[in-house]
Amino acid sequence: MTEHEPLRLHVPEPTGRPGRHTDFSYLHVSSAGEVRRPPVDTRPVDTNDLAYVLVRVLDDDGRAVGPWVMQTDPKLLRRGLRAMMKTRIFDARMLIAQRQRKMSFYMQCLGEEAIAIAHALALEPGDMCFPTYRQQGLLLARDDVDMVEMICQLLSNERDPMKGRQLPVMYSYKRAGFFSISGNLATQFVQAVGWGMASAIKGDTRIASGWIGDGATAEADFHTALTFAHVYRAPVILNVVNNQWAISTFQAIAGGEATTFAARGVGCGIASLRVDGNDFLAVYAASQWAAGRARSNLGPTLIEWVTYRAGPHSTSDDPSKYRPADDWAHFPLGDPIARLKQHLIALGAWSEQEHEHAQKELEAQVAAAQKEAERYGTLADGHMRSAAEMFKDVYKDMPEHLRRQRRQLGV
Amino acid sequence: MTEHEPLRLHVPEPTGRPGRHTDFSYLHVSSAGEVRRPPVDTRPVDTNDLAYVLVRVLDDDGRAVGPWVMQTDPKLLRRGLRAMMKTRIFDARMLIAQRQRKMSFYMQCLGEEAIAIAHALALEPGDMCFPTYRQQGLLLARDDVDMVEMICQLLSNERDPMKGRQLPVMYSYKRAGFFSISGNLATQFVQAVGWGMASAIKGDTRIASGWIGDGATAEADFHTALTFAHVYRAPVILNVVNNQWAISTFQAIAGGEATTFAARGVGCGIASLRVDGNDFLAVYAASQWAAGRARSNLGPTLIEWVTYRAGPHSTSDDPSKYRPADDWAHFPLGDPIARLKQHLIALGAWSEQEHEHAQKELEAQVAAAQKEAERYGTLADGHMRSAAEMFKDVYKDMPEHLRRQRRQLGV
Amino acid sequence: MDIKTRTNQTSISMRKTPMTMIQALRSAMDVMLERDPNVVVYGQDVGYFGGVFRCTEGLQAKYGKSRVFDAPISEGGIVGTAVGMGAYGLRAVVEIQFADYFYPASDQIVSEAARLRYRSAGDFTAPITIRMPCGGGIYGGQTHSQSPEALFTHVCGLRTVMPSNPYDAKGLLIASIECDDPVIFLEPKRLYNGPFDGHHDKPVVPWSRHPLGEVPEGHYTVPLESAAVFRAGSELTVITYGTMVFVSEAAVLETGIDAEIIDLRSLWPLDLDTLVNSVNKTGRCVVVHEATRTSGFGAELTALVQEHCFYHLEAPIERVAGWDTPYPHAQEWAYFPGPARVATAFKRAMEA
């Protein structure tokens, strides 16, 4: 069949690489206020257009515009801003602690703070999130999760609530609606759907919220979650955090080229939105819309949050090897903290002074928490949970063979 | 949060059940000729509308109408008709042979014959299909696959080319572009993409064609195949045979409710079509369109073939337990053989007499093949491949432990 | 036959009915759906139709579609949602249509269900039961015949259970559903209708004519981690489970060797004392399973026995198992480790 031209393998490339600036036009950014807001009981198939545009509320001047503007108490926004600031400070300090070898590993959410935090504020008590390792904002948005305890987890010390068994950042807070984080990508996305199904089976009113990264959408469990959520019309919000990168691979390697992650939801019969993840107001509004659907037996909503992973993947990673070092500075959706701050100042509900003051106060809070946590030891100084903990919780009751092994270890 | 109404689990139901006729309006059948035919280099995202309609060429009077009509040699159509008839006769006889316990198991493709056969005729030599157990038409459409050999496989006898190792119908014909069938659903869909990627890597011109059922699209490998096909723009046709049922479960349990399987392709950035699978001309035209895209480095195409599984799932199944017994008679897309026959007669390229004659001739051919195959034994009469075959081909060369085990068995 | 079947007290006085293994399993789910509103049952074809082996027939009609329902063909989704339901507080009893099809669920089983309690330090748990028909003998070929139990026993945090008869099937299934750990519940499909002993050319005796087919109608449990001495004997110890219990019994009858047959029932964690005591008494041991030999669960059993009974062993421990090949279709009975192969091992063990 020599009449045909030879086939070629297409391997997608990012538009920027070290030494070559990224052309972000691939993102297709809508202007603020441009995208329609459908009624909460819209048919999933009718959200198709929304999967290819970008829901944005805050314009370049920090004004809230368009159909997704909600009446939001400035108190709530200030709370959100402070939580974002706290998260960024927390991340920065923990990064230093990791460099000081006080902890073995750390993962920041720099640049993505708005997503988890505005979402957390849009949920209700009792709802359950199934997060990835980059949603510490869900915890830091709350007042009932003790930072000291979180840092003890990070330090793997004597008070680590995970008993030293998990890598740093792999929190679990059932009481705060935060499911145990897994090291295996994507598994939690299906589990979120199962939790939502359970809530529906019991005639409960609580909903689930599942989280996944752009890269991990390539995993099977992404599809599985969409299928089960759609089939059983599960009360769940399916959040895809598209921060453009999965370790060293660009979102096109995960399947983002010439389509969107939101579009996959529509194909599966799920109402879907693509939203500016660095726009606190847009995140809050879209989360509310999706929660409203879930809580009214209207089924799941998939939301692709467009953002940028401003830091390295983890403390084991060096992004300057695979992308321009100053990429974030050119990312068209900016910095979520700066944007909400600008909005609040424009509203007259915040000021530079208040900001500076809050910054200092939060820095002190985090520093104090860290200091206290370090009193219970760090991985480096060997103050950790006893090796006997290793044999517990494998089963509810310890079987004979584990007792034998524990005796063998002499603990 | 008592203000919310209690959540409910939605479990989809078919519109018909034993004793209650199916309402097929859920299918959204377009009229023949109604659906547009985009250029072969269309952008995947621009096929969105095509994923929700139904490409049809043959109208109720057997006329070919609309933009998908192709100049097709009536010889080819006659060949297609004969292959469909042969397949139906083959299935019917093998079913009887199974009831006579000559073989352990059988699976028909009754009612779905047009899909594999028209598709096979649209491919070129060297292309590779990755079928499920319901694409025997791919083999029976060809002149170079010996029916006797196929029946030897079914009988698991001394000449079974699979050496007795596989269930009946699990053929493998590399030379005929037919990949070894797996008992595990969906795996071949990804493999088809891998084969297509390999062809592209080598600068070859051959393309792959992967197959999957509506039910099996819920498996992870469906999503995986779409992702890899999209990312690498693999030269592959992704066929989803939506025959409405997966054993006892209706296609809505696989995720077909209020959406389509074709729509999943669009979401993943793959050009997609939804096509009347009982319309030979539509199948041929859509397959050609997709093959053209693949062969021109335009990437994958997903095609949802809408059809009906007229028989039981397999010889182990009794569909009257879960659906109306006469469901097929009411299926709006009719019988592919009757429809092509009507068309050919309308063209003046076929007649009732020729049909009757062909029927007899093909029956005789199949009967003769069966007779000859049975000369080499059947599973029931114990004329099968030696137990020594069991130890071969586990590895390329038999390792010591298998030699030892073979000696232990004394073969 | 001397069957040491410990059961809970309440069951003793219960009315018994003859049941096949299928009926016994259904009865277990029925009892648990009735008793515990947090129990749900789902899987491929298990809802309206009642399962391809009919184990859940009638349950949807009785308990409604929210508690017994069909699932998409996604083993990963079935187990993954069950884990999520576990986190919520339900007890999901899910069916994998054939054990051969558990692989797409293996990440959810191994990385999630098995480790959830551990990694969350008890914050979340996954008290799920995953039923899977296993084993060959029905001309099912390589994808309807596997016995993958060894893989599960390597995964800490899982319990692996395999009954050999209707009585145990029901009691173990109830115990598994009530258990707070994830349980892999393997059902030897060749035993669904009767105590198949490997003589495939003879008609199988139905359970209605076997004492272990007498099953209490209500709630009872057969405790996990307890083996049964299926047949007491003095000359050698057979450690086995599932279909091979009856195949071993046939080999005993045919060789006349007075073997003690231990039916493990719970594969892991297991009742080590019962094995060790028996082997220390007989001095000879044959391990029998249908699964592929290499790195099969027989390897662990062999290793345990040599560790704990080394000074009592008078002969090498014999392993009888499926050959190290995929389960062939036509040559099924050359593959299946039937009574003749077991008998040969008995003789080797006795003569050594």
Added chain:
Amino acid sequence: MDIKTRTNQTSISMRKTPMTMIQALRSAMDVMLERDPNVVVYGQDVGYFGGVFRCTEGLQAKYGKSRVFDAPISEGGIVGTAVGMGAYGLRAVVEIQFADYFYPASDQIVSEAARLRYRSAGDFTAPITIRMPCGGGIYGGQTHSQSPEALFTHVCGLRTVMPSNPYDAKGLLIASIECDDPVIFLEPKRLYNGPFDGHHDKPVVPWSRHPLGEVPEGHYTVPLESAAVFRAGSELTVITYGTMVFVSEAAVLETGIDAEIIDLRSLWPLDLDTLVNSVNKTGRCVVVHEATRTSGFGAELTALVQEHCFYHLEAPIERVAGWDTPYPHAQEWAYFPGPARVATAFKRAMEA
């Protein structure tokens, strides 16, 4: 140190360079990409970036994006497409970022790659090599530390290989890529940079100071199914592989027991003769691996040794292994079966 490393003839005269295990693996892929146009290399982060452990660094630049490329985060897709490429005629060498993440690929590995030749009676084959870093010791916690080799050894049709040093790593990887069977190639990540002996509190010696870090630059193979006598000895036999080779060596030095250390290299199919000859000579045997103990590959090794060496055994075969728990993060060194635990087993074996 007496290393019986059979290699093919052509290699003997080749120039050797000091290499880390990472460099040796990269060199193997480089050699094969160069020699065989049908070899392709892909996986998560392996293209532009060169792999999270940098094993494929520079290969994309050298061979182009069609032959060395990044893959989506889908282990099932990576292996599934590799099977399809095998059917086409390519030899895919794919990387699973950590062995802990192979589970989503298990259906494609077990049901497809391993059985394709068999089920198609040789019509199609899957000559693929699946590389996976395994083992702990880097504070990776339960999802960056596993050693799942036992699971693969239970699957007929697969070959499972684990090198313990740069020389073997390169020779075995080339042999694996050239092999027409699917090969699971496990790389003990703790050995990437030096012969780690379990003394985590001491700095590790770099490979450049170890004779096995001397690696020929060109093409050579270390044949599959051949074990190496890593250290000759007379008092007991240690059967081990991967990181535990050096841990066992440390235990020998620390106990002064003259143990023969066998480095299996190919786990399955394996070089049984080398083990059996050694145990028959020494009469004592300790099996050592890092993986979880129950149904670990040590169980199979123990079963084989007791079967083939029963009458030569003077003591129960000891197993040293990871505890039957997930790999903990903070308590990593209490989990890891270091020299002290191995030494204790040596002593038990000698005193029995």
